[in-house]
Amino acid sequence: MRVSILSAVSLPIILAMPMLAQAKSVITKTAITKTPMASEVLCDAENITPIYQIQGTGSTSPFVTAQSNESVKEVTTTGVVTARAERLYKGFFIQDPLGDGSPLTSDGIFVHWGASAPAEIVPGMEICVTGKVQEYSGFTQINLELQPKYKLGNQVGEIAATPLQVKEGQSLAQALERFEGMKVMLTAKSDMTVTRSFSLDYDSYRNNMVLSHQAPLMKATQVYAPLSAEAIALNKANISNQLVVESDYKADHGKVPYFPSFNAENGYIRIGDTLINIEGVIGYSYDKYRFMPINEISGSDFVRNQDRSAAPAIANQGDLRVASFNVLNFFNSPFGGDANPLGHNRGAKIESEMLLQRTKMVNAMAAMNADIIGLMEVENNGFGELSAIQNLVTALNDKQPTELAYQFVEVTDNNGLVGSDAIAVGILYRPAVVTLDGLAKVIATPEQHVKEGVVSRIKDGVKELNPAYKKYQRHSLMQGFRVNDQKLTIVVNHFKSKGSGCLEDWLSFNEDSEPEDLQGKCNAFRVSAAKVIGESIIDLDGDVLVIGDLNAYGKEDPLAVLTDYDANRSERVISTASHTRLNGLDHEAQGLVIDKGFGLINLNTQAHGAETYSYSYRGELGNLDHALGNLSLAARLVAIEDWHINAVESSLFEYSSKYTGELAKSDNVYSSSDHDPVLIALSYPEAQASNVAVIKDKAAGASLSFLGLLLLSALGFGRKSRRLTV
Structure with a gap:
């Protein structure tokens, strides 16, 4: 008898079972919601490929071919929905609630629907999907656009966000590859700093902002001679040290969707601020990693490393x-x-x-x-x-x-x-x-x-x-x-x-x-x-x-x-x-x-x-x-x-x-x-200059x-x- 992998086990129970940290999340005997092509999705243990295996340890999935950037065969995987994406990406994010514990693989992945996914697919819902693995412009995803094969399980509660952390010796881009598709949270230890304040992005004509790790980015030719080895290296490092904070829906003019108290007097965002307590999912598009927020924050979540000053410090110095x-x-x-x-x-x-x-x-x-x-x-x-x-x-x-x-x-x-x-x-x-x-x-x-x-x-x-x-x-x-x-x-x-x-x-x-x-x-x-x-x-x-x-x-x-x-x-x-x-x-x-x-x-x-x-x-x-x-x-x-x-x-x-x-x-x-x-x-x-x-x-x-x-x-x-x- 084939048995479904999906279950009604809640997140608190999962968290109470650390012995499963290295195991597949295979749970048995769960009822499956009837959905399009559900009969074609075989959600039993022997057919499941865990998300972390699909993601692999490299910059691309080991399942895709170099010629097509797509897997030859379909794969079936399962996880818990962490976020829906209606505009920035078209589909939803899922994540293995246990993962493999490896610092080299991601436990989350994006499922591409091509349009707005069915309303029943919501955060906290177990889901099993079958589709080809794709590297779409460098973003690993499961493609369901042409044949949406999936089965829904139970509402098990939303997965806790994983603190984003860049390890010693890693670039931000290397760290983000390990978190691609996952639900993460920025903490003080994440050390993510505003390097471009919330403003119009002339590439996408969207209002967004950009973070970098540890400090704002300096223009390479500000500190090094043009075409010097140092300038080339810094420019390369700058490119890989950017995370765009991008809302799902295009932000209305003058509003920050995830920061409702944004204003010119006391709800400002300054380059150099460290951002904390914001949760979101990690995506990738147009050669940049993107953080799509899923919660709201307040002014206290911007740590002011150098706040506004009412006057220059030297306004009364000198003659x-x-x-x-x-x-x-x-x-x-x-x-x-x-x-x-x-x-x-x-x-x-x-x-x-x-x-x-x-x-x-x-x-x-x-x-x-x-x-x-x-x-x-x-x-x-x-x-x-x-x-x-x-x-x-x-x-x-x-x-x-x-x-x-x-x-x-x-x-x-x-x-x-x-x-x-x-x-x-x-x-x-x-x-x-x-x-x-x-x-x-x-x-x-x-x-x-x-x-x-x-x-x-x-x-x-x-x-x-x-x-x-x-x-x-x-x-x-x-x-x-x-x-x-x-x-x-x-x-x-x-x-x-x-x-x-x-x-x-x-x-x-x-x-x-x-x-x-x-x-x-x-x-x-x-x-x-x-x-x-x-x-x-x-x-x-x-x-x-x-x-x-x-x-x-x-x-x-x-x-x-x-x-x-x-x-x-x-x-x-x-x-x-x-x-x-x-x-x-x-x-x-x-x-x-x-x-x-x-x-x-x-x-x-x-x-x-x-x-x-x-x-x-x-x-x-x-x-x-x-x-x-x-x-x-x-x-x-x-x-x-x-x-x-x-x-x-x-x-x-x-x-x-x-x-x-x-x-x-x-x-x-x-x-x-x-x-x-x-x-x-x-x-x-x-009086003095005339005496020397x-x-x-x-x-x-x-x-x-x-x-x-x-x-x-x-x-x-x-x-x-x-x-x-x-």
Whole structure:
């Protein structure tokens, strides 16, 4: 007589029988619910293949063939339903309640139905299924889509979640393979950290978040030179250290399905938070492991490893504070402001959103207490009463005492415009603290103009001619100041973004893909800008501080050119872009090989090591916003801080209502932009600099006092450990 494997034995009884831990869960004499094709499912002991045998110890099931990614024959297995999947996956998850006790195999598996499974298949229900084993895009599953052969047993209660743990020496991906298809829970020992906050995933156009093991991910080229063995290894490790937290149903805009108290004031999610007490099942799709939550959590389940701060720690340090702040396309032209050169609006679409954006930024600037602020992405519509920069300054001064009010540096030529883009850089300053030294100077940056068909490449043995290219980047702004009778020159920059391609990307077949060196598109074009900036400051006297959004991470080529690059000591060849023009004239027809950098010092790296950040992109942190000083300026450094109010927050808290639904916004400083502001505290004592000898360093355009040398030596800041704290 054939006997069913399914039973009415409840989970408490199973848990009370540890002697069965290594045994098959074969229980006899259970009634079977009548279901489609139930007669074809032979759920007796000799026909059952345990889930853990189907999963095997490798990355793919031992039952599938390499040719078809499918088993030759059908298999029959049994388990308890742990979760239904209606949208993210179409089917249900089952798990052997006993398992084999092996750390190398998974006790759970996904059963693919192809649509919504019958309503009777619910968590806690015993089930027996027969179908072929498949590796669907790397996800092991039993396929019931064409022939749903299954039998239901009894409701035995839901299986307890298994704590997810990554063992010493394992990568997260290796650990997740062992948990694939299983119901798991994240605990403190899981050490799973938010590496991308809940926000729109532009790959799937779903709101989700990403976790990594132990610490948020750092961009490889933030800490290592492009194409170095270390950068390649870190990038590979980052790819395997991601777990996407993805709800079954596509989340409604502005809502976190498993975190109902999500809000901008006290229900936030920050990169660096450790997530605990959440249960879900492990799936795999689109080259990523996914955690599908099945319970709800609260704010206390996010352990704050570095919580929000109301103000930067260094807001009152030093004699002078300088900040760099990307203001996320602050535009006022649609709301009665002057027009920009392109007539485009890249900012708020309605006035209430613009006012919220301004309030959040003003609150952040007031808390920073900087004496000079370099701005990026402010609308390029002049300096009149109806300009964006005047609009911003007026609102900012409403929060300042009169003696600390700000003014903006004004450009008088080119009709009061800084370049020809819709956005520009700008400078705010406190006249009570610093005075202007001369007129502002706009530093034009290179443009790339290439006619169609002037260069060629060979692709698949066929000669191809180039498309036309017209590429621009924002001009830079330079202004001299006097600080306690000392000369300080500030240069504010905003280099070309990494998004759209330049000619060099086409020549290297990267017009539709990310460049192998991980520096993004138009890298050589940014190098061209860095070279022009370096040449513009090389002969300046006094202290020089170069700030802004360089759209390049800490070890990438534009930073190397501005700092310590030496072709004689580097295996990497750095070149500028070809076919460039400058100030309307031909500039460099061919890319120029750089032989030596301009000698500036990366102040953040000097103070904190390489693992600093102001921006998050695709779950990786790094610095796009920099502060580079010549030797004499570096000797004045008291402190530098990336104030983490934006990069680690959810973009859903920004001013825009796009993709946020009914989510209530806040006028607090968090998510006031997508970049963190950088604050630099400097020492400018009132009386002393005139009493010391000065050493002139012409190559770096710097003066360095003997006192400054001693101070620079004393500021040998300790490096961070590899584990990032945010």
